[in-house]
Amino acid sequence: MGKFSTYRYLELKDDSPTPHINVRSRTIKQPRRLKKIFILLVIAVLFVTYFLGLFAGQSQWLDGIAKSLGYQSVNHYAVIIDAGSSGSRVLAYKFRVPFTVFGQANLDLVEEYFEQSKPGLSSYADDPAKGADTIVQLIKKAEFLIPAEKRRTTPLIVRATAGLRLLPKDKAHQLLVEVSKAISTLGYDVGPNGVEIMDGSDEGIFIWYTLNLLHNLMDGETMAALDLGGGSTQITYQLGDGDSKLFPVSDQYVVPAGGNNITLYTHSYLNLGLLAARYGVFSMEANNNTTTEFTSVCVDPIVQKEPWTYGNKQYVISGARRQGLKREAVYNLCHNAVVKYLKRTMDWEPARAPRGSVAAMSYFYDVAADAGIIDVMKGGTVSLSQYRTSAVRACSASNVEQPWACIDLVYVLTLLQDGYKMKDNDPVSLFKKVNGHEVSWALGLAYTTVMNRIAVMVEV
Ligand SMILES: *[C@@H]1O[C@H](CO)[C@@H](O)[C@H](O)[C@H]1NC(C)=O
Numbered sequence: 001m002g003k004f005s006t007y008r009y010l011e012l013k014d015d016s017p018t019p020h021i022n023v024r025s026r027t028i029k030q031p032r033r034l035k036k037i038f039i040l041l042v043i044a045v046l047f048v049t050y051f052l053g054l055f056a057g058q059s060q061w062l063d064g065i066a067k068s069l070g071y072q073s074v075n076h077y078a079v080i081i082d083a084g085s086s087g088s089r090v091l092a093y094k095f096r097v098p099f100t101v102f103g104q105a106n107l108d109l110v111e112e113y114f115e116q117s118k119p120g121l122s123s124y125a126d127d128p129a130k131g132a133d134t135i136v137q138l139i140k141k142a143e144f145l146i147p148a149e150k151r152r153t154t155p156l157i158v159r160a161t162a163g164l165r166l167l168p169k170d171k172a173h174q175l176l177v178e179v180s181k182a183i184s185t186l187g188y189d190v191g192p193n194g195v196e197i198m199d200g201s202d203e204g205i206f207i208w209y210t211l212n213l214l215h216n217l218m219d220g221e222t223m224a225a226l227d228l229g230g231g232s233t234q235i236t237y238q239l240g241d242g243d244s245k246l247f248p249v250s251d252q253y254v255v256p257a258g259g260n261n262i263t264l265y266t267h268s269y270l271n272l273g274l275l276a277a278r279y280g281v282f283s284m285e286a287n288n289n290t291t292t293e294f295t296s297v298c299v300d301p302i303v304q305k306e307p308w309t310y311g312n313k314q315y316v317i318s319g320a321r322r323q324g325l326k327r328e329a330v331y332n333l334c335h336n337a338v339v340k341y342l343k344r345t346m347d348w349e350p351a352r353a354p355r356g357s358v359a360a361m362s363y364f365y366d367v368a369a370d371a372g373i374i375d376v377m378k379g380g381t382v383s384l385s386q387y388r389t390s391a392v393r394a395c396s397a398s399n400v401e402q403p404w405a406c407i408d409l410v411y412v413l414t415l416l417q418d419g420y421k422m423k424d425n426d427p428v429s430l431f432k433k434v435n436g437h438e439v440s441w442a443l444g445l446a447y448t449t450v451m452n453r454i455a456v457m458v459e460v
């Protein structure tokens with residue numbers, strides 16, 4: 001339970017001897033002659049690839065030949081529900097165990113299904129049965145991907161994040177109970193820990209895994225993963241030798257990566273998700289915890305009594321008056337307010353910028369796309385100064401279509417600059433998809449769960 005539960009999958013994987021080979025030798029019954037031809041081909045291919053310096057590509061070569069000789073691949077499936085604060089998502093995966101003779105145990109991601117619904121599960125705090133039904137509907141949408149005869153052995157995992165972490169304990173518990181009840185009838189394998197509130201550290205580690213798996217970087221220089229949800233935000237990266245003493249021990253995790261054990265630093269900040277930060281800044285400015293009417297320096301005065309829902313409650317937001325203020329001055333007022341909220345909310349402040357190249361997902365991406373800094377389909381790389389230029393512009397643009405553009409851009413910049421200590425020219429690569437796959441912690445969780453199951457199957 002808690003901190004180490006899901007992460008244990010990663011460790012188990014490392015203890016097991018290259019699982020997929022054993023799985024294969026059990027399930028494949030091929031005529032001897034074919035096997036002989038195959039071995040000869042393997043030798044020929046290895047010979048050729050060795051001399052071409054293409055050794056790294058061996059698994060694909062072998063896999064292609066194995067397939068043409070009629071070796072059936074074994075498929076594994078996993079269904080994950082990401083019950084986030086701003087919406088629920090289903091991510092269903094089909095994995096294949098590729099044929100390899102030696103080397104790292106691995107899985108190929110063959111197919112993926114993604115669908116979401118709004119609002120998030122936490123919005124159903126007063127009607128948990130209805131909330132549970134939104135989850136069931138999502139799972140049913142993903143049904144087509146998982147063959148009926150595979151469902152009983154397909155893990156179905158529900159993980160709630162900041163939305164439920166921020167609810168009163170009994171309300172969150174009631175939601176989880178209803179969800180467990182509702183999904184138990186769907187015919188999937190829901191384990192004893194199938195429905196839980198996920199630890200922020202797991203969220204960080206699994207999205208780091210997803211990012212680096214999809215970029216094929218597990219063996220080399222890994223990327224830092226920055227995630228920004230509605231309620232919380234996570235930062236995760238690999239520590240170098242000697243970095244360990246600069247970070248809290250409770251934020252450090254040893255995980256297997258590409259045949260080695262590496263140390264990750266991960267920290268999850270509650271109430272520093274994009275929507276939570278908006279609310280935090282507005283209510284800090286109001287200095288009145290009973291009001292539902294906010295006036296903010298981060299909102300243009302053309303916006304008056306704009307309705308806004310947060311945490312199941314209705315608010316109205318207006319822009320503060322700004323007679324004669326220059327562009328930079330408006331930006332500075334908002335930045336000062338956001339810095340004040342950030343510093344009082346961060347429970348730990350790192351002393352220096354993340355190591356390695358930095359990748360950012362979720363709202364980091366959406367905010368940049370809405371501002372037109374990146375192409376909404378392709379993503380791209382932006383520097384902190386580009387975020388700032390955009391923020392300065394948005395804070396003095398009377399744009400009623402995007403009333404939160406100023407506060408959101410200022411918040412993203414402030415988190416990176418004042419929170420994470422990144423510099424003006426530091427590049428941030430923004431991803432939604434890599435090779436056509438959603439960059440979500442759900443893939444990291446699905447991957448390690450399936451790997452762990454294969455390992456257990458081999459041991460039995
Ligand atoms: C990684 O750590 C695990 C658990 O402590 C250990 O069993 C394993 O041998 C280590 N692997 C390497 C490559 O050091």
Ligand SMILES: *[C@@H]1O[C@H](CO)[C@@H](O)[C@H](O)[C@H]1NC(C)=O
Nearest residue numbers: 283284286287288289290291
């Ligand atoms: C609101 O603020 C008052 C005075 O600061 C405090 O006593 C009270 O507990 C607060 N209420 C809530 C719901 O935070």
Ligand SMILES: *[C@@H]1O[C@H](CO)[C@@H](O)[C@H](O)[C@H]1NC(C)=O
Nearest residue numbers: 286287288289290291292293
């Ligand atoms: C807080 O807001 C409420 C509702 O708008 C208002 O009645 C009350 O006077 C405000 N309190 C202070 C101290 O401004």
